[in-house]
Amino acid sequence: MKQQLLSSPVFQMAVEQFERVADFLELDEEIRERTKWPKRIISFSMPVRLDNGKIEVFTGHRVQHHLSRGPVKGGLRFHPHVDVGEVGALAMWMNWKCALMELPFGGGKGGITCNPREMSQGELERLTRRFASEIAPFIGPEIDVMAPDIGTNEQTMAWILDVYSTQKGHLVPSVITGKPVALQGSKGRTEATGHGVAFLASRALSKIGANPQEANAVIQGFGNVGFYAAKTLHSYGVRISGVSDITGAIWSDEGLDPDEVQKHVKNTGGVKGFKGSQPVDPELLLIQECDILIPAALERVIHKDNAPLLKCKILAEGANGPTTPEADLIIEKRNDIFLIPDILCNAGGVTVSYFEWVQNLQRFSWSRHEVLSKLETRLQKAFDKVLNFAKYRKCSHRIAALSLGIKEVADVKQQRGLFP
Ligand code: NAD
Numbered sequence: 085m086k087q088q089l090l091s092s093p094v095f096q097m098a099v100e101q102f103e104r105v106a107d108f109l110e111l112d113e114e115i116r117e118r119t120k121w122p123k124r125i126i127s128f129s130m131p132v133r134l135d136n137g138k139i140e141v142f143t144g145h146r147v148q149h150h151l152s153r154g155p156v157k158g159g160l161r162f163h164p165h166v167d168v169g170e171v172g173a174l175a176m177w178m179n180w181k182c183a184l185m186e187l188p189f190g191g192g193k194g195g196i197t198c199n200p201r202e203m204s205q206g207e208l209e210r211l212t213r214r215f216a217s218e219i220a221p222f223i224g225p226e227i228d229v230m231a232p233d234i235g236t237n238e239q240t241m242a243w244i245l246d247v248y249s250t251q252k253g254h255l256v257p258s259v260i261t262g263k264p265v266a267l268q269g270s271k272g273r274t275e276a277t278g279h280g281v282a283f284l285a286s287r288a289l290s291k292i293g294a295n296p297q298e299a300n301a302v303i304q305g306f307g308n309v310g311f312y313a314a315k316t317l318h319s320y321g322v323r324i325s326g327v328s329d330i331t332g333a334i335w336s337d338e339g340l341d342p343d344e345v346q347k348h349v350k351n352t353g354g355v356k357g358f359k360g361s362q363p364v365d366p367e368l369l370l371i372q373e374c375d376i377l378i379p380a381a382l383e384r385v386i387h388k389d390n391a392p393l394l395k396c397k398i399l400a401e402g403a404n405g406p407t408t409p410e411a412d413l414i415i416e417k418r419n420d421i422f423l424i425p426d427i428l429c430n431a432g433g434v435t436v437s438y439f440e441w442v443q444n445l446q447r448f449s450w451s452r453h454e455v456l457s458k459l460e461t462r463l464q465k466a467f468d469k470v471l472n473f474a475k476y477r478k479c480s481h482r483i484a485a486l487s488l489g490i491k492e493v494a495d496v497k498q499q500r501g502l503f504p
Contacts, residue, residue: 085121085125086121088168088169089122089125089168089169089172090169091169092167092168092169092170092172092173093169093384094169094170094173094174094383094384094405095169095170095172095173095176096169097173097383097384097405097408097409098172098173098176098177098405099120100409101409101412101482101486102119102120102176102486102490104409104483105483105486105487105490106119106120106490108479108483108487109487109490109491109494111490111494115494115497115498116494118494118497119150119490119493119494119497120176122147122148122149122150122172122175122176123148123149123150123151123190124146124147124148124222125145125146125147125148125168125172126145126146126147126148126219126222127143127144127145127168128143128144128145128215128218128219129141129142129143130142130143130144130196130211130214130215130218131214132207132210132211132214133210134207135204135206135207142196142197142198142211143196143197144166144194144195144196144197144215144218144219145166145167145168145171145194145195146171146192146193146194146219146222146223146228147168147171147172147174147175147192147193147194148175148190148191148192148222148228149172149175149176149178149179149190149191149192149193150179150190150191150493150497151190151227152190152493152496152497152500153182153183153188153189153190153492153493153496154187154188154189154190155189155190155224155225155226155227155228155229156175156178156179156189156190156191156192156227156228156229157178157182157187157189157190157191157192157228157229157231157261157434157437157438157441158174158175158178158191158192158193158194158230158231158233158434159174159193159194159230159231159232159233159234159236159262159433160193160194160195160196160230160231160232160233160236160240160244161174161193161194161195161196161233161234161235161236162195162196162198162200162208162234162235162236162240163195163197163198163199163200163234163235164197164198164199165197166195166196166197166198167195167197170195170383171193171194171195172193173383173405174193174195174233174404174405175191175192175193176191177191177404177405177426177427178190178191178192178193178434179191179489179493180427180485180486180489180490180493181426181427181428181430181431181434181489182434182489183488183489183490183492183493184427184428184431184466184469184470184485184488184489184492185431185434185435185438185462185466186462186466186492187434187435187438188438189229189434189438190493192228192229192230193233194219194230195233196211196215198211198235200235200236201330208240209243212236212240212243212244213243213246213247215244216243216244216246216247216248217247217251220247220248220251223248223259224256224259225256225258225259225441225444225445229258229259229260229261229437229441230244230259230260230261231260231261231262231433231434231437232262232308234307234381234382237262237308238262238263238264238269238274239264241260241261241262241263241264241269242263242264242267244259244260245257245259245260245263245267248260255268257444258441258444258445261273261436261437261440261441262274262433262437262440263440268443268444268449269440270436270437270439270440270443270449270450270455271449271450271451271452271455272436272439272452272455272456272459273433273436273437273439273440273455274308274312275312275315275316276312276432276433276435276436276437276455276456276459277308277309277312277313277402277430277432277433278308278309278310278311278312278313278314278315278316278380278402278432279312279313279316279432279456279459280429280430280431280432280433280435280459280463281309281312281313281316281378281380281400281402281424281429281430281432282312282313282314282315282316282317282320282322283316283432283459283460283463284400284424284428284429284463284467285301285313285317285322285376285378285398285400285424286317286320286322287464287467288376288398288400288422288424289375289376289398291422291471292397292398292422294375294397296317296320296321296322297321297322299322299323299375299376300322300323300324300325300339300374300375300376301313301314301317301322301323301324301325301374301375301376301377301378302325302326302327302369302370302372302374302376302377302378302396303324303326303327303328303378303380303402304327304328304333304366304369304370304377304378304379304380304381304385304403305328305329305379305380305381305382305402305403306327306328306329306345306346306349306355306380307329307380307381309380309402309403309430309433310327310329310378310380310381310402311342311346313378313380313400313402314327314340314342314345315342315343317376318339318341318342322375322376323338323339324339324340324341324342325337325339325340325372325374326340326364326369326372326374327340327345327355328355328364328366328369328381329349329354329355329356329381330354331353331354331355331356332354332355332356332363332366333355333363333364333365333366333368333369334355334356334358334361334362334363334364335361335362335363335364335369335372336360336361336362338360340358340361344358345358367390370385370386370390370394371390371393371394371395372395373395373396374395374396374397375396375397375398376396376397376398376400377394377396377398377399377400378400378401378402379399379401379402379403379406379407380402380403381403381406382403382406383403383404383405383406384405384406384407384408385403385406386399386406386407386408386411387407387408387410387411388408388410388411388414390411391407391410391411391414391415391418392414392418394415394421396421397420397421397422398421398422398423398424399415399421399422399423399424400424400429401423401424401425401426401429401430402426402429402430403426403430404426404430405426406426407426407482412480412482415480416480422481423480423481423482424467424481425470425481425482425485425486427485427486427489428463428466428467428470428481428485431463431466432459432463435459435462435463436455436459439455439458439459469488470484470485470488471484473487473488
């Protein structure tokens, strides 16, 4: 298992981060090993009939990175590059994130290697239902609660809920989060991650003494996280200068209206060609001058070659793992960028997922306003905690956030002791 995970560059990156923080915290060798490796890795082969009548065998994984603090929580990703190491790294980051946010969950992540952009709705539904029936014995409201991630959405969650509930013989809404509101999803969940990213970016603006009305932002990725981050920032008066997605990158000196860009994406499949914008090289988009840069797509897009060229004042990590450890060291040394590390910055999603789970268990629902204001309170608390830790321990925001998360998990493991 260890070799398989370590063959992935994304998992190596998560381990490198972990080791750096474990050294910083002076974690002893035994607790370090217990904390580092995931509890369970489950892999599936899933034969699915395609629309052309042929059968394709897809591969999927779910990694459960510790159940010591509660059920594992984390998204399900559909993407051509998914492998078990990437899923393992994402599960590990979820673990530190849940602990940092003081949520009673461990970390989980799932993924299926497929290209949802090239699949019909029917094929996606058959693949999702097959996955749900394979994973049903290993999930549950007290074991593992999935949510959407890249390439999946509330419809995907609804299919999983349907399969699981059909097997149990009754509706079990608390087995999944990020589902439609009509199926007991939470109001505010869809926009939670992006809203949280924008909320924390606005807190960072105020820390560096900048005014949102005079600030601009650049966003890589215009899916769930990127779009809602743009929408909330726009509502604060921040100018959205550039955005990108898989189809290309666009720029406007006057600023882009996120809702209009979203309409264009719905009509054409991507941001490319949006009226009134200029095309930009997607790589160069990341190094444009801006107040807030939000990577909200994939991992490892900020690396040793572009980190010295960044011209942002705030780096708000909407995506998971967008900055490599080498780039991290460069950013630390530069000391001119206010970093909001991923496990804090994008924690809005899992926090509202937690609210959704709580509402489901209580058979009760909260208004959107209640959800978003509870979310902001929790994010503000975690933001302050990270900044205080960084100040007193004289370390970067990344090390501070990871230290708080990892220490919490290691302490719980220590307190529970070893079985048998
Ligand atoms: P999504 O599938 O809704 O959107 C992904 C976006 O990235 C799309 O616009 C896609 O076109 C774009 N993209 C893909 N490859 C790209 C590339 N090479 N260059 C530029 N854009 C590219 O996914 P999402 O849910 O918005 O997730 C985005 C990131 O945020 C992921 O790292 C995910 O793990 C993280 N995240 C998501 C949530 C959530 O609640 N959805 C929560 C926490 C973290």
